[in-house]
Amino acid sequence: MSSTTAEHGHEGHGHDAGHGHHAEPNFFHKYLWSTDHKMIGMQYMFTGLLMAIIGGFAVYVFRMQLAFPGMSVPGWGRVTATDYNALVTTHGSVMIFWVAMPVLIAALGNYLIPLMIGCDDMVFPRLNRLSYQIFLISVLVLIASFYAQGGGFGGAWTAYPPLSAKAEYNLTTHGATLWLLAVALEFAAFLLGGINFVTTVMNSRAPGMKMFDVPIVVWMIIIASILFMASVGPLIAGAVMLMFDQTLGTGFFDPNKGGDPVLWQHLFWFFGHPEVYVVLLPAMGITAEEITTFSRKKLFAYKTVLYTAVGTGALSFFVWAHHQFIAGIDPRMANIFSVTTLLISIPVAEMCFVYIATLFGGSIRLQTPMLWALAFIAEFLIGGVTGIFLGASGADIYFHDTYFVLAHFHYTFFPIAFIATFSALTYWFPKMFGRYMNETWGKVHFWGTIIPFNFIFIPLFLLGARGDHRRIYDYTHFPDLMKPGMQDLRVLATLSLVTLLAFQLVFVVNFFFSMFKGAKAENNPWKANTLEWQAPSPPPHGNFPDGLPNVYRGPYEFSHPDRQEDYWPQNAQS
Amino acid sequence: MSMQRPIATTRSATGISTGKLAVWWLIASEIVIFGGVLGSYIMHRIGHPEWASHAEHTNTWLGALNTIVLLTSSLFAVLAHNAAEMGDGKKAAKFLWYTVGGALMFLVVKSFEWTHEIQTGLTITSHTFWSFYYVAAGIHGLHVIVGALIMGIIAMDAAKGKDLQRVEAVGLYWHFVDIVWIFLFPLLYIGK
Numbered sequence: 056m057s058s059t060t061a062e063h064g065h066e067g068h069g070h071d072a073g074h075g076h077h078a079e080p081n082f083f084h085k086y087l088w089s090t091d092h093k094m095i096g097m098q099y100m101f102t103g104l105l106m107a108i109i110g111g112f113a114v115y116v117f118r119m120q121l122a123f124p125g126m127s128v129p130g131w132g133r134v135t136a137t138d139y140n141a142l143v144t145t146h147g148s149v150m151i152f153w154v155a156m157p158v159l160i161a162a163l164g165n166y167l168i169p170l171m172i173g174c175d176d177m178v179f180p181r182l183n184r185l186s187y188q189i190f191l192i193s194v195l196v197l198i199a200s201f202y203a204q205g206g207g208f209g210g211a212w213t214a215y216p217p218l219s220a221k222a223e224y225n226l227t228t229h230g231a232t233l234w235l236l237a238v239a240l241e242f243a244a245f246l247l248g249g250i251n252f253v254t255t256v257m258n259s260r261a262p263g264m265k266m267f268d269v270p271i272v273v274w275m276i277i278i279a280s281i282l283f284m285a286s287v288g289p290l291i292a293g294a295v296m297l298m299f300d301q302t303l304g305t306g307f308f309d310p311n312k313g314g315d316p317v318l319w320q321h322l323f324w325f326f327g328h329p330e331v332y333v334v335l336l337p338a339m340g341i342t343a344e345e346i347t348t349f350s351r352k353k354l355f356a357y358k359t360v361l362y363t364a365v366g367t368g369a370l371s372f373f374v375w376a377h378h379q380f381i382a383g384i385d386p387r388m389a390n391i392f393s394v395t396t397l398l399i400s401i402p403v404a405e406m407c408f409v410y411i412a413t414l415f416g417g418s419i420r421l422q423t424p425m426l427w428a429l430a431f432i433a434e435f436l437i438g439g440v441t442g443i444f445l446g447a448s449g450a451d452i453y454f455h456d457t458y459f460v461l462a463h464f465h466y467t468f469f470p471i472a473f474i475a476t477f478s479a480l481t482y483w484f485p486k487m488f489g490r491y492m493n494e495t496w497g498k499v500h501f502w503g504t505i506i507p508f509n510f511i512f513i514p515l516f517l518l519g520a521r522g523d524h525r526r527i528y529d530y531t532h533f534p535d536l537m538k539p540g541m542q543d544l545r546v547l548a549t550l551s552l553v554t555l556l557a558f559q560l561v562f563v564v565n566f567f568f569s570m571f572k573g574a575k576a577e578n579n580p581w582k583a584n585t586l587e588w589q590a591p592s593p594p595p596h597g598n599f600p601d602g603l604p605n606v607y608r609g610p611y612e613f614s615h616p617d618r619q620e621d622y623w624p625q626n627a628q629s
Numbered sequence: 630m631s632m633q634r635p636i637a638t639t640r641s642a643t644g645i646s647t648g649k650l651a652v653w654w655l656i657a658s659e660i661v662i663f664g665g666v667l668g669s670y671i672m673h674r675i676g677h678p679e680w681a682s683h684a685e686h687t688n689t690w691l692g693a694l695n696t697i698v699l700l701t702s703s704l705f706a707v708l709a710h711n712a713a714e715m716g717d718g719k720k721a722a723k724f725l726w727y728t729v730g731g732a733l734m735f736l737v738v739k740s741f742e743w744t745h746e747i748q749t750g751l752t753i754t755s756h757t758f759w760s761f762y763y764v765a766a767g768i769h770g771l772h773v774i775v776g777a778l779i780m781g782i783i784a785m786d787a788a789k790g791k792d793l794q795r796v797e798a799v800g801l802y803w804h805f806v807d808i809v810w811i812f813l814f815p816l817l818y819i820g821k
Binding site: 250292299 | 636637638640641642645647650651654655657658659660661662663664665666668669672677680753754756757758760761764768
């Protein structure tokens with residue numbers, strides 16, 4: 056610590072003197088080749104949000120096909136079975152790998168970590184830039200795969216062999232390989248980013264910032280990064296094997312040649328299930344920041360949240376086979392994985408309870424970010440509770456691969472990837488752009504998203520409970536799945552989806568209008584304690600022009616009895 | 630564009646330099662990558678005792694030679710680190726180049742071995758044992774190549790006395806590459 060306090064002795068000598076008075080960097084260096092963590096965060100954010108348009112368009116097209124089979128979908132045309140497979144694959148992989156991951160972890164992590172721990176940048180700025188560039192290449196490869204001969208990959212985002220391994224089954228020789236390459240590049244990008252995040256938080260915290268003074272959202276991003284690093288390895292290995300199966304004709308996953316298709320499922324879900332928590336934890340962290348700020352109350356149990364997050368992370372490595380209960384695994388193994396899966400709901404529920412306890416007795420302000428944060432807890436809870444049905448292997452045999460599963464994980468992933476993202480964007484918008492977003496339109500967008508969201512997935516729960524199977528292109532061929540009322544529920548889900556997508560326009564307009572024309576925001580518009588709010592809005596290069604802050608207390612000192620003001624910034628001396 | 634190092638990079642709340650810390654995390658994530666390949670391979674070997682008839686055809690002596698080559702190169706990496714600690718950049722660079730020499734020798738032996746095997750018809754598609762053999766050793770070989778390149782770059786800097794702390798970081802990585810081979814050698818060459 057002693058070496059770090061020295062840098063404050065001569066303020067203006069360090070980073071600031073080197074950069075502050077230079078000529079303005081040109082467009083290329085400022086926006087495209089920047090090593091500034093805030094710009095890289097923005098690059099991730101805008102790329103992720105653009106990818107959400109692709110993912111959203113895909114779901115619009117295939118949901119229209121399901122509700123109105125054979126119709127010519129406006130903006131696409133008639134949906135063939137091949138199109139359908141490619142669209143569902145694109146929707147799944149884009150929303151998880153190219154929307155949730157880059158926005159929740161890469162964008163927010165990059166933007167927030169150095170600001171919240173009170174330093175001027177990431178420890179490896181050029182590695183950071185490289186990480187975004189590799190990510191951008193992965194995006195381009197993925198988009199290229201849509202135009203390859205045979206079209207985009209249609210083997211679902213889980214890419215189970217033999218469907219994904221053999222061109223004669225998936226019919227997309229190039230699409231399948233390009234998809235796999237894009238996923239592999241994306242993993243490489245996030246590995247670099249993750250190493251950078253963890254090293255930065257371990258080593259570069261502001262003087263005085265101890266382990267338990269780190270804001271929860273930073274902790275969550277770090278735990279998520281470690282989970283990602285520890286779980287993605289086997290899938291990278293698996294991706295290499297699958298690529299050789301596709302291109303060279305090896306037989307890693309082909310029983311005819313001595314391989315085993317279930318091996319892929321193990322490698323995939325060993326990553327795939329921790330991945331759920333990789334995106335969940337940052338979303339929980341965002342919620343923690345907002346719940347405390349908007350109820351003007353100290354976080355109910357800081358350390359409990361932290362320990363439960365670590366516990367969730369550790370447990371998440373032992374639940375993966377609950378995706379494979381009917382894949383022919385040993386039933387004794389299914390029992391073990393049922394138990395671990397049911398166990399993991401305990402720490403997650405505990406986090407929700409802590410947040411509710413934080414609300415209790417607070418002076419709650421229902422501004423847009425807070426609405427999103429509350430909605431996150433409520434909607435995620437439904438996702439979590441329905442997961443218990445699926446974690447129990449006995450019930451899962453019935454529910455497996457039905458719309459019940461689909462509705463369950465959308466009730467977890469939609470709150471994570473969108474509700475939490477919207478809450479983060481509305482909360483940190485004044486910091487990012489120095490202006491407020493419009494509150495009224497923010498609330499219109501909120502209700503216009505939350506209500507249709509429930510009207511999409513409650514019908515799908517009902518359909519799933521009636522045995523409606525996933526991944527079917529045209530239900531009119533299956534009389535059992537066309538019983539009275541079933542098609543009506545599909546139509547209701549699709550119309551709700553179209554409504555939800557339409558309301559996103561409100562957000563886009565509000566976002567860009569506010570960015571340029573919104574009311575000016577001061578440095579600390581929500582009167583929050585964490586360090587990012589003590590920097591100017593938007594923060595300049597180097598973040599803290601008056602010298603990097605020292606930290607004297609934890610991040611959630613709201614409504615302290617000895618103070619006149621109801622907040623107490625982490626860096627305020629008294 | 631030349632870039633000034635941010636203050637963040639110079640801080641060290643853990644007492645470990647940022648570079649070294651990052652290499653440890655890199656190694657942690659690499660362990661799981663190799664863990665995925667080797668774990669899959671081991672499960673297959675347990676389930677298929679008959680794979681031993683394929684494993685018979687690997688050349689234990691060349692594998693052993695390569696083990697010695699890599700271990701010796703790791704010794705040079707340690708000597709390079711020692712020299713860097715003493716502040717002797719020239720000597721550190723010399724030992725790093727010896728380490729690179731070991732890496733190159735490893736690759737030469739490997740290419741002889743593979744050429745011979747491919748010529749006798751034992752290719753990546755012959756059997757899943759050979760698929761694992763080429764993929765596991767191939768990913769490891771890729772790490773050897775990357776390690777040699779990075780050591781070359783660091784040796785050039787170290788000769789000028791620049792960034793001597795990097796010698797230790799790359800040494801850590803090199804020991805890791807070495808240890809992976811210590812696992813590969815018995816699994817692919819001795820387990821018959």
